[in-house]
Amino acid sequence: MEKSSNLIINGSGSYPGGQYRKISIRGEGTIVNNVDCSSFHVYGTSEACENVKTRSAKILGEAEVKGSMEAEEALVMGTMTVGGKAHLKKMKIFGLLEADDRLVGESAVIKGSISVKGDVEYEKFDSSGGFEIKGLLSADTIKIILSFGESTAEEIGGGKISVKRGSWFIPFTNIPLSKRAGFLDAKVIEGDEVYLENTKAAVVRGNSVKIGPGCEIGLVEYREDLIHDPSATIKTKTKV
Known part of the structure; x- marks a missing residue:
């Protein structure tokens, strides 16, 4: 036919x-x-x-x-x-x-939510919604805005990784209802450039690592530089 x-x-x-x-x-x-x-x-x-x-x-x-x-x-x-x-x-x-x-492709924009039992592989991954990934989330560029609830992944790997907390806003205004609207939980996060907020992880690895507010990290391994917010919790820091 x-x-x-x-x-x-x-x-x-x-x-x-x-x-x-x-x-x-x-x-x-x-x-x-x-x-x-x-x-x-x-x-x-x-x-x-x-x-x-x-x-x-x-x-x-x-x-x-x-x-x-x-x-x-x-x-x-x-x-x-x-x-x-x-x-x-x-x-x-x-x-x-x-x-x-598995979920694979070139570009992903998540404003709702995804639940994946395997790995997620994209060149560009942009999320301002929520996700539950049982395997590895990998992309050249990962941009995550934590707008609501808890997002989880077993591991996250990429070139440039940015995780920032979002806010709920009062409709038709720029007045935020909350400064701690979402949270990310992952066992391992590894990238060339890593910036994290509102993130709980056992291990974070990268060339340049910035740990922002609301983070609880077990081990940070960095090759070039590490900057962290005074309010963030890091148990062990190691330059490799």
Whole structure:
């Protein structure tokens, strides 16, 4: 089948996989086989029993992919669950993404939350939401704004790592409701340049390390320089 037909689901039912130009689900739809399409847009509820490959994924409702998911661009404003590997090249998460395997791509913007049981690998990782990563979070550039709750990762590794506390603001004003809105917990954080706030870690390693307010660090190993806020707790500091 060539990519010339569309699959539009407004009611409910089960449909075959294959190659489609456009898939749009506004009702409740189940796709029973592998699917390859140009766009995969879900406004209602969908279940893909195998793998999904698409250029554009837009999830405003609820989508469950039991196999792997591959998309050039992915926008999640609702909820998406992926049972296999998720390769989302350019990803923006305003809702919730859950992945039972690895999550990989080029650029990730997290304003909602993600929960990943494996590793997360991106070139650029930018989060002002929340995340729970059971494996390694790695990226060339990692920028984390701790806006709410607790974000966790087993390990974090990158070139430039910046973790700053965020604030909830009174609507339509610049008046913060809290100066300690979020917290990061990781066993190991390692990068070339590391700046941390509101972070608890057993080990922090880097060339240039700056430990800001609200941090509790077991061991800091640095090669060039270490700067730390007087209020931060560091048990051991070692120049290597």
